[in-house]
Amino acid sequence: MAKPLIFKIADSEIAFSLSKVDRSRLYGYKELEVLDEKGGKCELATLASDGQTIIGKGGTGLATLTADGHWTDKTQLKPVDLDGKEILPVPSSYSAPIPLAETATVDEYLQHNIRLVYQLACEGDLTPIRRPLSEGKIFKFPYSYRGGLEADAGFLLQGEDGNVFFVVGNPTKVEFIGLAQVSSVEEEGDAEEADMMDFDMI
Numbered sequence: 001m002a003k004p005l006i007f008k009i010a011d012s013e014i015a016f017s018l019s020k021v022d023r024s025r026l027y028g029y030k031e032l033e034v035l036d037e038k039g040g041k042c043e044l045a046t047l048a049s050d051g052q053t054i055i056g057k058g059g060t061g062l063a064t065l066t067a068d069g070h071w072t073d074k075t076q077l078k079p080v081d082l083d084g085k086e087i088l089p090v091p092s093s094y095s096a097p098i099p100l101a102e103t104a105t106v107d108e109y110l111q112h113n114i115r116l117v118y119q120l121a122c123e124g125d126l127t128p129i130r131r132p133l134s135e136g137k138i139f140k141f142p143y144s145y146r147g148g149l150e151a152d153a154g155f156l157l158q159g160e161d162g163n164v165f166f167v168v169g170n171p172t173k174v175e176f177i178g179l180a181q182v183s184s185v186e187e188e189g190d191a192e193e194a195d196m197m198d199f200d201m202i
Contacts, residue, residue: 008097016120112169133158
């Protein structure tokens with residue numbers, strides 16, 4: 001059984017089990033199976049850069065190299081920011097209860113690209129959290145599945161049907177360039193075409 005996600009609100013701790021909501025569960029899915037002339041199932045392979053070597057499934061991997069081109073272990077690496085300062089990793093959200101202290105407005109929620117949606121289920125008492133959610137409150141908190149360099153944005157909210165949902169996303173990065181401007185200079189081609197039109201000829 002998967003480890004529950006525990007939220008802390010006031011003096012209460014509520015454990016939820018997660019059920020992922022994806023397109024396949026909403027709309028169904030289809031699978032494409034390719035067979036050879038004998039009815040055997042085909043598997044995807046990669047053709048190497050030499051044009052001759054065929055690499056089957058599981059035949060490739062990732063490696064970490066130093067600037068000199070030597071193999072190195074990831075445990076020897078330290079993440080740093082653009083200024084060269086070491087980045088402290090964030091813990092997994094499943095290692096301790098998540099305090100629900102910060103809330104977000106609907107506009108703040110909509111300013112995120114949502115990539116994961118989970119429906120939550122709980123067999124315990126939901127009274128401490130049900131009331132603020134039913135009033136339309138959206139709780140916001142940092143979320144990390146395994147722990148890592150940075151956390152995603154997590155939101156806890158309630159749907160119109162009363163179900164509690166947990167969603168994961170990242171802030172949408174939108175850069176404003178400027179308003180569209182209509183050119184006031186008439187292009188030569190348009191001017192020549194206008195001169196050639198004579199409505200007396202119609």
